[in-house]
Amino acid sequence: MSTPGLGPEQQSLVDALAAEHAAVFGYGIVAAFADPWADAVAEDTAAHRARRDATIEALHAASVEPPVAAPGYTVPFPVTDPDSAARLAEQIENDTAVAWRSVVERAHSESTRGAAITALTEAALRAARWRVRLGAPPSLPFPGQP
Amino acid sequence: MTADRSPASHRRLSRRTLLRWSSVAVGGLGLATTTACGASDDDADRADPLEPQIARARTDAATATALVALLPDSAAALTTIAEQRTAHADVLEAEVARMRGATTSFTPSSTTPALPSGDPPTLEQLRERLARSQREAADLARILSGYRAGVLASISAACAVQTEVLL
Numbered sequence: 001m002s003t004p005g006l007g008p009e010q011q012s013l014v015d016a017l018a019a020e021h022a023a024v025f026g027y028g029i030v031a032a033f034a035d036p037w038a039d040a041v042a043e044d045t046a047a048h049r050a051r052r053d054a055t056i057e058a059l060h061a062a063s064v065e066p067p068v069a070a071p072g073y074t075v076p077f078p079v080t081d082p083d084s085a086a087r088l089a090e091q092i093e094n095d096t097a098v099a100w101r102s103v104v105e106r107a108h109s110e111s112t113r114g115a116a117i118t119a120l121t122e123a124a125l126r127a128a129r130w131r132v133r134l135g136a137p138p139s140l141p142f143p144g145q146p
Numbered sequence: 147m148t149a150d151r152s153p154a155s156h157r158r159l160s161r162r163t164l165l166r167w168s169s170v171a172v173g174g175l176g177l178a179t180t181t182a183c184g185a186s187d188d189d190a191d192r193a194d195p196l197e198p199q200i201a202r203a204r205t206d207a208a209t210a211t212a213l214v215a216l217l218p219d220s221a222a223a224l225t226t227i228a229e230q231r232t233a234h235a236d237v238l239e240a241e242v243a244r245m246r247g248a249t250t251s252f253t254p255s256s257t258t259p260a261l262p263s264g265d266p267p268t269l270e271q272l273r274e275r276l277a278r279s280q281r282e283a284a285d286l287a288r289i290l291s292g293y294r295a296g297v298l299a300s301i302s303a304a305c306a307v308q309t310e311v312l313l
Contacts, residue, residue: 018149070149097303105296110288117284117299124303127313139307141230141298142237 010104019099021069022050026092033085093127101144194242203235234301267306280305
């Protein structure tokens with residue numbers, strides 16, 4: 001979603017916030033089906049909430065009105081069991097990694113880039129752990145590269 | 147995951163607006179780059195800041211490869227690490243070559259990096275190397291911008307996964 005009048009750094013943060021809103025929503029669905037990994041789901045959900053709130057604060061500090069979450073989101077495939085829930089979690093992490101890599105590329109300030117590098121790294125770690133739970137090859141050479 | 151409330155046409159429009167912003171960013175960057183080049187004309191062969199990261203990635207890959215024979219149980223993870231660090235070095239090398247300009251002929255280095263001499267490497271040494279590679283790539287990403295910052299951030303994240311999940 002693009003908001004007129006924003007610079008590239010602010011727009012990238014708005015996009016990253018949209019990804020974090022989607023992540024919090026998506027983990028709600030993951031939680032309903034990923035019983036075997038309830039602890040991981042709770043931890044990852046808390047991480048996305050914290051990142052969402054920090055991003056809202058950063059936008060407020062930049063005098064940008066942070067977008068609110070959408071009333072609903074389209075899930076890319078049916079989630080019906082632990083396996084599909086884990087695949088959704090992995091996809092959420094890949095999506096947020098892409099959003100934060102974009103912030104790294106478009107940010108002007110070192111502090112925003114630093115925060116985005118941390119967010120990208122954390123999403124890459126969570127994605128890798130979900131791949132391990134799925135029995136998939138655990139890692140990508142360039143996390144967050146679209 | 148996509149938000150339900152934005153109709154497809156809106157999304158396309160947003161995408162265009164996004165691209166417009168991107169080109170503004172690229173334009174700004176281009177200007178910065180030109181200025182930087184102008185300032186360093188008399189210092190044309192100054193080393194590219196990415197070069198130390200290329201050397202690190204090649205040595206990490208060689209260290210992981212050397213460990214495969216010593217630790218067959220970890221062969222799959224070590225092979226993945228060697229492949230990923232090689233991919234990192236290749237991508238950074240391509241970026242250094244691109245920055246130097248298409249006119250300069252570029253020969254990819256086929257030299258085998260020297261392993262730190264002495265005893266055969268240990269898993270602990272590889273872990274320490276990768277942790278430092280993660281930090282160095284992140285530190286450099288923080289002070290660069292655009293694609294260079296982005297690719298270094300992805301490389302740093304990959305090294306974090308290598309030490310914390312793969313090994």
